[in-house]
Amino acid sequence: MDLDTIRTFVAAAEAGRFQEAAAGLAVTQQAVSKRIASLERDLGVRLFTRTPRGAELTIDGQAFLPHARELLRVAERAVASVRPGRRPLRVDVIASRVAPSGMMRDFHRAHPGTELDVVMLFDIxxxxxxxxxxxxxxxxxxxGVPGRPLPEEIESVRVLDEPLQLLTGPAHALAGARSVGLxxxxxxxxxxxxxxxxTEWGAYYDDLAAEFGxxxxxxxxxxxxxxxxxxxxxTPALATFMGEHTRVVWPAGHGLRRIPVTDPTPVYPHSLxxxxxxxxxxxxxxxxxxAATRPGRDAPGTWVPGWVVPR
Known part of the structure; x- marks a missing residue:
């Protein structure tokens, strides 16, 4: 059902005259008459009766009017739901415990009036x-991932270089170190x-392993x-890498150690x-x-693969 026709019907019903409805809609009186006639043909009923005072609703027109108004309200709500600024900002943070999730929590605290939808997508x-x-x-x-450049319409900016830490158990050979060189x-x-x-993190760790043995x-x-x-x-023989901003909690008896990695410090480059x-x-x-809250990239003494530099 054409919304312009429904809007014309409601305007004519409220004005009581086709001429006044036409003026309010910025169309001709003939256009109003044609739209009403078309709607009456579609519905199979008469909606108006012509009188010396203008146009009065028939019984069918009176029955149809509240539904026509509701159609217009539903249409307005549908448009408003996708109007810029009227729907939540939807952001992919990859996972709940990693640095991007923390960055979005910081943004939410700084902009509490901004509605957010946070989602977690797997790969790039x-x-x-x-x-x-x-x-x-x-x-x-x-x-970006080597050999897979971003499409031209996708923009990016590097927003955080997150240092990697070595995570070990209490019996690991490096557990007592205050820092450890690569x-x-x-x-x-x-x-x-x-x-x-x-994945992009797979490519990152492949390059890290290859460059430093x-x-x-x-x-x-x-x-x-x-x-x-x-x-x-x-397991004393195992360790793992973990981002400095990754939030993890473990039982007190685990005795895990988070040890800074240096000479150089490998950083994971988060881009938006x-x-x-x-x-x-x-x-x-x-x-x-x-841009205002995150430090610059490529700090001295850090390492990233060459392919992560944004366009």
Whole structure:
């Protein structure tokens, strides 16, 4: 059912004259008459009776009027639901315990009036597809995977270089170190079952291992962070890498150690991605917040693969 026709019917019913309805709608009186006639043909009833005073609703017109008004209200709500700034900003943070989730919590505290939807997408292809379709407004990723450049319409900016730490159990050979150089890790087993080939974090750790001669294992099923912490706590020969801003809690008896890595410090480069034509006003606010609150990238004494530098 054509909404312009419904709007014309409601205007004519409220004005009581086709001429006044036409003036309010900025159309001709003939256009109003044609729209009402078309609606009457579609419904199979007469909606108005012509009188010397104008146009009066028939019994069928009176019955139809509240439903016509509701149709217009529903249409307005539908439009408002996708109007920029009227719907929540939807952001992909990859996982709940990692640095992007913390960055979004900081943004929410700084902008409590901004409605947010936080989602967790798996890989960069899924995230980019969601940005292109409008399913999400922004995504935190390491940009970009070698050989897979971002589409031209997807913008990115690096927002956080997160230092990696070595996580060990209390019996590990490096457990007592205040810091550990990358060269010292050669020969030690670093277990990271969450690494998935083809992902941006998979490419990052492949390059890290190749450049510094590290042994990074992704064997075995990934039962999640709790199982990883249990295994590292109980296995003196295993350690794992963890981002400095990753939030984890373990039982007191685990005795785990988080040890800074130096000479150089490997940093994981978090970038914010968005579609260049996305008009959501909260997206601009998020970008400004991250620019104001996050330190610069490529600090001296740090390492990232060359392919992460944004366009």
């Amino acid at each position: 292809e899924t995230a980019v597809a969601a940005l292109r379709s409008g399913a999400v407004d922004a995504s935190f990723r390491a940009v 060269a010292q890790l050669a020969g030690h087993r670093i277990w990271m079952p969450g690494i998935v080939p083809g 590290l042994t990074i294992e992704a064997t075995g099923p990934n039962f999640g962070s709790d199982a990883l912490l249990d295994t590292v706590a109980d 991605l968005w579609h260049r034509d996305n008009p959501h006003p909260a997206l601009a606010a998020l970008r400004a917040h991250l």
